[in-house]
Amino acid sequence: MADIHKFKQGEDYYIIDINSGSVHVVDELVYDLLDDEKLRGLDELLAEFKDKYSEEIIREAYGEVEELVTEGILYSKDLYEGIALASDNGESFVKALCLNIVHDCNLRCKYCFADEGEYKGCRKMMSAEVGKKSIDFVIEKSGPRKNIEIDLFGGEPLMAFNTIKEIVEYGKEKEKMHNKNIRFTMTTNATLLNDEIMDYLDKNMGNIVLSIDGRKEINDKVRVRVDGSGSFDAILPKIKKMVEVRDKSKQYYARGTFTRENTDFFEDVKFLAEEGFDEISVEPVVLPEEHPLSLREEDLPTIYEQYDKLYEEMVKRHKEGREFKFYHFNIDLQGGPCVYKRISGCGAGHEYVAITPDGDIYPCHQFVGNEDFKVGSIYDNKELNKDIENKFKKAHIYNKPECKKCWARFYCSGGCQANNYNFNGDMNIPYSLGCKMQKKRIECAIALKSKVMEEK
Helix, strand or coil: CCCEEEEEECCEEEEEECCCCCEEEECHHHHHHCCCCCCCCHHHHHHHHCCCCCHHHHHHHHHHHHHHHHCCCCCCCCCCHHHHHHHCCCCCCCCEEEEECEECCCECCCCCCCCCCCCCCCCEECCHHHHHHHHHHHHHHCCCCCEEEEEEECCCHHHHHHHHHHHHHHHHHHHHHCCCEEEEEEEECCCCCCHHHHHHHHHHCCEEEEECCCCHHHHHHHCEECCCCECHHHHHHHHHHHHHHCCCCCEEEEEEEECHHHCCCHHHHHHHHHCCCCEEEEEECCCCCCCCCCCCHHHHHHHHHHHHHHHHHHHHHHHHCCCCEEHHHCCCCCCCCCHHHHHHCCCECCCEEEECCCCEEECCHHHCCCHHHCCEECCCCCCCCHHHHHHHHCCCHHHCHHHHCCCCHHHHCCCCHHHHHHHHCCCCCCCHHHHHHHHHHHHHHHHHHHHHHHHC
8 A cells, every 4th residue: 555646747846745645746756765555775776776866865855854754744544534433323413405496497408418408317407496495304313513505506596497496585584493404506508697686696696607618619519408509608707707797705616527528628617717617627527438529548648738837837827827727636735625525525425415406315427217225205204225325435545445545545535426326336436437537637636735835
């Protein structure tokens, strides 16, 4: 099992101490001397690098590295496995809901995981009654947790705008009664935005995710209407206006997906930045390999190159005072998520669940429609299906053999449970292609953060 990870980004050399999370920017000499598993003996390193460095320089660097090892700063021990295993049998509290307001959509995006909004079922909308009972459910199941997050999702949730208003108002009443803090968020394709809706979303949503896939020619190949026409010309002005009216203290993301149609997705990120968006997310599509838009192993060199170009662009823009945030490069090197979250990830199935228009409960929105993973109903006062809940609770990095020995385990937390299951039939076997892309993003994110902190 690796205890450190080393990588080069641009002209810089980095060492990550995996268990402590400490990051070290080093010179080429120290980079060469360190191996992932352990610090080798001095005599062995002197023999290996005698033609590249002088003995004096190697001895001096080795002594400094030895001090860091003695102090537990490098090759530190894993202190978290016991925490993870102890939590397996602890009590769970639901702190987040994905409310599938609408199982329908006015777009027919060609890569949609939800069958163009239908979720393997029939098209339907959530009633205000189901939405209100869902709020009652999460308040009851949240136990001592004060903060609750509710994502209004679809399909396209704004197809039921009046219902959304009723649900949100109910949530505001209930949070005061129960001393909770409910944060509503929304993911929308932006087609139905108008002045009234924009004003309402700005005032009531803690975060708004606005879907657009970048350049017009890319967006209009995949984000199409029922009649096959593209959506770009209609949505770009609306998204720009939504961001313009958005309270600057509140969050939003212009959020795209890249597929085999745009493995040059750096150009789409750059396009969105040049359109004035400073909160951007462009994420890899997840599809079966036989799908024409799926990403494959042979695409990885191109994808890595795009992340490298994005890193360079973001360093450059930071120096120029024109920086933007890229969702997958967000990383906190001075604290980050709590230990439990680093171990277990999003909490799907035990801390986070999705609720359908019928009130059925699933571990997350990506499991909706798979009856094997239905964990209950808001109309049923029984506990959630404990077998499924426990299966998700135990699907943390220490029960995933590949993750347990991976250097990125405390950053990705074992990956997406739905992707793992859909590709491998087992949540404890990671989705390999996703892992490889994630590791590249983590390296870029760490290097970028180091650069930015270095200049402050």
